[in-house]
Amino acid sequence: MSFQPEQNVDLAELTTFKIGGQAAFYTVVTSADELPEIFAWLKSNNLPHFILSGGSNTIFDDGTFKGVVIKIDIKGFELLSEDEITTCIRVGAGENWDAIVAKTIDLKLSGIEALSGIPGMxxxxPIQNIGAYGQEIKDTTVSVEVFDTDTGVVTSLTNxxxxxxxxxxxxxxxxxxxxxxxxIILKLSKLPASIPQYKDAISYFKKKNIATPNLPQIRRAILEIRRNKFMDPAxxxxxxxxxxxxxxxxxxxxKIMADNPSIKLYPEDTKIIPLGGNKYKIAAGWLIQELGLKGLELEKVRIDPNHALVLENKGGASQKDLKELVSKIQDSAIKKYGIxxxxxPVIVEF
Ligand SMILES: Cc1cc2nc3c(=O)[nH]c(=O)nc-3n(C[C@H](O)[C@H](O)[C@H](O)COP(=O)(O)OP(=O)(O)OC[C@H]3O[C@@H](n4cnc5c(N)ncnc54)[C@H](O)[C@@H]3O)c2cc1C
Known part of the structure; x- marks a missing residue:
């Protein structure tokens, strides 16, 4: 067997949160054909694996992972088929998401433009069905090609x-x-796109006096809105x-509304959205702010002082530090509202 993984690789730098210990073994995969041999090696050595892509939704444990961290770097972009109004594309798992969004916009295809600027591969x-500004990847996914670790074969899952x-x-x-x-195989539209029906996007185009923006204008708007909203992990x-x-x-x-009488229900406000069936979606960031926790710092971690939904590593934080802050927020939400x-993100425990 020729599989030879790297050994004792630091994990923190492979993620945007910069937290984590080491992987006993690490490898980068550039083709699905490499996977059967890796899984045969894992089986014969009785070791676990962890799949990593861009590391923007992964927070590693502080210890050592005894198995192999497998980074997926499978490239590829092809137009599969088209008709008058749609085009199907097939994209390798290791392609950068935002670069692909930009490419589809260059090709005048709509369907994922509101997902501009999301980090990762x-x-x-599809893992967490990424979503933003009214679009989710589920809306354009035709199917997903996968290596099935149970059977050792490459197969396909429908939407x-x-x-x-x-x-x-x-x-x-x-x-x-x-x-x-x-x-991943996506079906995109050749029809003109419309303004994402989200407060920030609607007011952006209102201010600019643009009623029917084209795809590059929508992408620019989303990127600008996101720049003001998210702290750059770099x-x-x-x-x-x-x-x-x-x-x-x-x-x-x-109870939340009684405590905050000035709040209006959606669509006048976006903090509390009735979903029907006596269910309501609450904006978690606003809730944390309402609990008085925005800007809270604990050792090397903090809640962003401007955006309560973003937790940050001030430098050299451990997963343990982060978990303490997370517990504090969760305890506070349970105590005040039973939420x-x-x-x-995926919080990995070794
Ligand atoms: C600043 C910032 C803004 C963000 N904004 C958004 C947003 O608007 N909307 C949103 O939905 N998310 C957002 N995210 C979260 C994140 O970008 C997405 O979840 C993204 O899809 C993660 O991609 P990644 O390649 O970094 O995944 P990773 O962190 O590498 O992996 C995430 C999970 O997927 C698994 N995984 C990764 N690749 C594969 C694969 N090929 N096969 C099987 N399993 C795999 C991993 O094991 C892990 O469990 C944001 C993150 C940051 C840092």
């Missing part, structure tokens, strides 16, 4: 088989850790939005 995009939900999919739920995504390491927006009962929503805040 294409293969990770329905991916079981996409809000920031979730089969890859994080029923089939967690079973599949390695090697390529400046202050972070993983973007740290908590999922919780879905709560009418009773809890009423269980759930982290969005």
């Amino acid at each position: 294409c293969g990770a995009a 329905a088989e991916c079981e996409f939900e809000f920031r979730n999919s089969t890859f994080k739920a029923t089939q967690k850790d079973r599949y390695i995504i090697t390529a 400046v202050m390491p972070n993983a973007g939005s740290f908590f999922k927006n919780p879905i709560v009962s009418e009773e809890i929503a009423n 269980a805040l759930e982290p969005e």
